[in-house]
Amino acid sequence: MKPFPRAEISRQALLQNLSRLKQLAPNSKIMAVVKANAYGHDLIQVCQSLTQADGFGLARLEEALQVRSGGVSARLLLLEGVFRQEHLKHLVAHNIDTVVHHDNQIAMLEQAQLSRPVTVWLKVDTGMHRLGIRPEDFEQAYQRLMACENVAKPINLMSHFASADEPSKAQNQQQLAVFEQLTTELAGERSMANSAGILNLEQSHFDWIRPGIALYGVSPSDDDGARRRGLKPAMRLVSELIAVREHKAGEPVGYGGIWRAGQDTRLGVVAIGYGDGYPRNAPQGTPVWVNGRICPIVGRVSMDMLTLDLGPAAADKPGDEVEMWGPNLPVEMVARTIDTIAYELVTKLTPRVAVQFD
Numbered sequence: 023m024k025p026f027p028r029a030e031i032s033r034q035a036l037l038q039n040l041s042r043l044k045q046l047a048p049n050s051k052i053m054a055v056v057k058a059n060a061y062g063h064d065l066i067q068v069c070q071s072l073t074q075a076d077g078f079g080l081a082r083l084e085e086a087l088q089v090r091s092g093g094v095s096a097r098l099l100l101l102e103g104v105f106r107q108e109h110l111k112h113l114v115a116h117n118i119d120t121v122v123h124h125d126n127q128i129a130m131l132e133q134a135q136l137s138r139p140v141t142v143w144l145k146v147d148t149g150m151h152r153l154g155i156r157p158e159d160f161e162q163a164y165q166r167l168m169a170c171e172n173v174a175k176p177i178n179l180m181s182h183f184a185s186a187d188e189p190s191k192a193q194n195q196q197q198l199a200v201f202e203q204l205t206t207e208l209a210g211e212r213s214m215a216n217s218a219g220i221l222n223l224e225q226s227h228f229d230w231i232r233p234g235i236a237l238y239g240v241s242p243s244d245d246d247g248a249r250r251r252g253l254k255p256a257m258r259l260v261s262e263l264i265a266v267r268e269h270k271a272g273e274p275v276g277y278g279g280i281w282r283a284g285q286d287t288r289l290g291v292v293a294i295g296y297g298d299g300y301p302r303n304a305p306q307g308t309p310v311w312v313n314g315r316i317c318p319i320v321g322r323v324s325m326d327m328l329t330l331d332l333g334p335a336a337a338d339k340p341g342d343e344v345e346m347w348g349p350n351l352p353v354e355m356v357a358r359t360i361d362t363i364a365y366e367l368v369t370k371l372t373p374r375v376a377v378q379f380d
């Protein structure tokens with residue numbers, strides 16, 4: 023018996039997406055980004071599936087250690103770096119690369135006593151203004167790292183786009199120009215392209231690309247760009263109807279009675295709610311795929327359930343499967359209706375949702 027709700031993850035789709043991204047950037051190595059539990063797709067299973075990736079990028083040390091404990095020996099990059107000097111020993115012990123984006127991290131490396139040097143990626147702030155060494159401070163930071171015995175040479179170099187999902191924005195070319203000016207003559211490998219950069223800005227591919235959301239077949243914007251580029255959704259979020267009820271015109275449904283039926287109809291109750299990570303603020307009309315058609319959510323999403331207007335002539339019955347998003351119903355469409363982004367939907371699923379790989 024299959025559990026519900028469940029997130030069905032397609033290994034074939036993941037591998038197809040990895041291959042397609044490699045086609046888009048044939049001269050670059052791939053640092054597959056698997057932070058936030060591989061964007062909700064199961065960290066260890068994704069890493070074990072993507073053996074052809076050149077490395078994996080993670081946000082936090084705990085994630086990297088989890089990957090190592092799962093038997094994954096591939097190259098790992100800690101995208102936020104470490105924030106305590108004692109954590110540097112874990113980088114050495116488990117062969118983990120680290121990003122350096124702040125003077126304090128450089129000082130920790132200078133002061134540490136390590137058994138061998140750490141591979142460092144120096145991050146420059148070219149315009150995102152979130153993390154990174156400012157351009158005017160870059161030379162000093164770079165020379166400090168070059169002089170540090172705890173840093174492996176050469177030093178790798180990276181930055182991050184702020185608006186690559188809007189390729190016509192002048193900021194993209196400005197960021198590229200700053201990065202090129204600072205790093206072109208240096209020996210280390212370079213990386214700048216996130217998912218949007220890979221899809222939209224070929225000149226940003228450099229030595230490494232860092233696909234995140236695109237790896238999972240989801241567009242970095244709210245359009246259908248992933249599908250147009252040959253990427254396939256890796257997640258199918260499904261549940262079941264647990265009740266089908268006759269509902270009279272004018273009757274409300276759910277907490278607060280915020281929706282009333284305009285005609286006699288049939289309502290379907292689905293076993294999924296905000297306790298599973300489905301957004302409580304999903305408005306009336308949010309689409310759900312039922313037996314080959316879209317049906318709208320009506321009433322408020324509850325902790326364990328939500329309600330659909332199946333229509334007056336519906337033949338659906340309890341036990342029928344429903345797709346919350348997936349190949350039939352793009353998560354980007356659902357996100358757009360809810361006024362959020364697909365990233366948030368796939369990463370907010372709770373442990374109540376069973377994850378199954380095929």
